[in-house]
Amino acid sequence: MSTRARRGRRGLATRLLLAQVVVLLASLLTAGLVALLVGPSLFHAHVLQVRPVWDPAELEHIERGFREASFVALSAGLLISLGCAIAVTWWMTRGMQRTLDALTTAASKVSRGHLSSRVSSAGGGAELDTLAGAFNLMAGQLEQTEATRRRLLSDLAHELRTPISTIQLYCEGLTDGVIQWDEATERVLTEHTARLARLAGDIDDVSRAEEGRLELDLSPVPVTDLVASTVQRQQDVFAAAGVRLTGEYRTAGDAVVHVDTDRLGQVLDNLLRNALRHTPQGGAVVVSAGRAGEEVQVTVTDSGDGIPAEQLSHVFERFYRGDTARDRDHGGSGIGLTISRAIADAHGGSLTASSEGRGRGSSFTLRLPVRARQRSVPAHGTDRS
Template sequence: MRSSIMTLGGDQRARATGRGRGLASRLMFAQVLVLLASVLTAAVVAAFVGPPLFHQHLLEAGHAPNSPELAHIEEAYSDASLVSLGVALVIALACAAAVTWHVTGRMRAPLSALADAAREVSRGHLGARVDASGSGVEFDELGRAFNLMASRLEQTEDTRRRLLSDLAHELRTPIATLTVYCEGLRDGVTTWSADTERVITEQTQRLARLAADLDDVSRAEEGRLALDVSPTPVRDLMWSAVQARREDFAQEGVELVADDAAAARSQVEVDPRRIGQVLDNLLANALRHTPRGGSVRLSALAVGDSVEISVADTGDGIDTDQLLHVFERFYRGDSARDRQRAGSGLGLTISRAIADAHRGSLVADSDGPGQGSTFTLTLPRTPAHRP
C-alpha cells in the first residue's frame, strides 16, 4: 500500500511538472529532438555510405590504392564532414530557437487573452470577450466559439435573473393577500365567512396554478415533455376546446365561433391532451382581451403538409412592440394589468414550447391596439393526409 501511494505521488508530481513546462520550452524540446534525429541520421549515412563512395571516386581518378595522398584525402573528407555536421547542427539549433520564439510569441498572445477572458467569466463577469487575433484560422475559430459560449451564458444568466424577479413579483400578491386574511382572523378583525373562504381559496389556487405552470414551462423548454403522439382529427381538437370554454364565453357575453370546414378531413400527429392545453390557453387569452359583445373565431386551414389552427378575436389588439414579447415568461400587455383578468403570464410561453415540441410553431399577429389579434398554431399533418 505504501509503495502504491508513493507511486501515485510520483505520477502526480510528474504530471504537475509536465504542466509546469511552457509552450515555448515544449516546442523547443520537440524541435531539438527532430534536429538531433536528423543530424544523427545524416552522420550515420555519412559514416557508412560517404567514405566508400569517396574512396571509389579517388581510385577512378587515378590514385594508387595504397598511396599516402589517398589516406590523407580520405581523412580530410571525414574531418570536413564532421565539422560540417557540427556547424549545421549549431546553425539549425539557432534557427529553431528563433522560429520557436517567433511562433510561441504569436501563439501566446491569443492564448493569454483567452485565458484572461475565461478567468473573468469564472468570476461572474460574463461580458468578457476576446478579439480576433489574426494568428490563424484555428485561433480565430476558438475565439468565436468562446465568445458564443460567453454570450449564451450571459443570456442564460439574464433569463434566470428576470425569471426570479418575475416569480417574486407574481408570488407577492397572493402571499400578501393570504397574510392579511390570516392576521385578520388571528386578531379577530375579520371572521370566517363565505367571502373569506372564497378569497383564500382563489389565492391558494392561484399559487398552485403558478407552480404547475412553472413546472410545465421548465419541462417544455428543457425538452422533458412526455408526448403521447397519435393521429388526431383536427375537428376533434377544435370541438373539445370549444366545449371546454363555451360556458365561460357565454358568461362574459363574448361570441365563440368554430369553423373547421377548411380542414374537416385533416388529421395531425399530436398529443391530444397537450394540444388541447394549447387551444385552451389561446381561447382563455382571447376571452380575457375581448370585451362583452365581441367575438372569437376558432378556425383551421390545411396548408401543404401542415394544418394552421387560428384563434382570432375582436378585442384589445397588440401593439407592434408588444408582439415581440407576448411569448415571454410573465409578460402581460397593458390591457391585462388587472390581476383579476390576467392569468399567470405563462400560458403563451407554455403553448409555444408545446408547439415546438410537436415540430410546429405558434405565432401572433395584430394590426394594432383595438384591432384584435390572431394566434396561429401550425401542426404537421399525418403522412396519409398530406398532399
C-alpha cells in the first residue's frame, strides 16, 4: 500500500467523529431552515397580537433581534453539540481502537511466524471481545499445528535416517567386499527395508484417515467374538513380555455390531500394543466389553505408566509422544491412535482416553452403535507412545 493511500485512510475515531459532525450539521441546517421559514412569520403574528399597530422601525428592530438571537442560540448549540460529540466519540473509540490496534499488531506478528501472539480484551465491546477470542483460538490452533508439523518432520527424519543409513552402509560394504552376502546380511537388509515400507504405509494410513477416505467392508459380528479373537491373538505376545492379559465379555451378551472386522481388529491390536508398551513386567491388561443402551463399549485398561492430566488432551494428536525419552523402536511411531480413532469415527462410534494420573494406569474406550452406519470423519490425533 502506498504512503498516499495510507494517509488517505482515516482512523475509526476520525470517521465516527466526521459521521457525528455530518449528523449535527444536517440537524442544524434543518433547524435553521425551519426557523427561517416558520419562525419569523410566527413571531410576527405573536407581536401583532400584543399590539396591532407598531412603528415600522421598532417592528424591524424586534424581528432582527429575534433572528440574531435564534442564530446565536443555534450556533451555541452547534458548538456544545460538537464538543459533546468529540467527547462521546473519544470515549466510545478508546477501547475499540486499543482492541483493533492489538488485533492488527498480533495479526502482523502471526503473519511473520510469531504464532504465540495473543490479544487481550481492551473493553471494546462484546463484538470485539468475541473477535479477539476467535483470533486467539485461531492463533492457538496454528501454533499447535506448526508444533505438530515440526514434530512430524523430526520424527520422519529420525525414522528414515536409521534404516537408510544402515542400508547404505551395507550396500557400500557389499560393493567394497568388506561385507559378505549371507543370512545375517539378508536379515538386516530385509528388516530395515520392511521398516521403511511400514513407515510409508503408516503415513498413507494417516493421510487417508485425516481426509476421510477410509473404506469399510461392513458385516454383522458378535461383539464377544470380535474381542475374544483379538485377546487370543495377542496372548503369546503378552505372555512373552510377562504381562497378564484377560478378557471380560459377559455383560456384552449377544450384542451384534456391523463393522469392518479387519479395521476393528486393527483398532484393538493398536490399543493392546499401546497398553503393552506402557505396562511393566508383572502388570495386567484387561479387555472388557459391555452394552450401554444403544451402544457397545470395549475398554482396554492397563496398570502401567498412566497419562498425566496435561497430556490427556494430546494423546490423539499426530505423532504425539507423552514420554519423549522413549526411542521410536520402543515408543511406537506415534500414529496408532490417530488411525484407531479415525476408524472408530468412520463406524459412527468414538474412541476416548482416561487416566487417574502418572503411574495409575490408563483406559481407552471404544464405543460403537449397535446398528452402525458408515460415515467418514477426518481425525486429528496421534498415538501417545
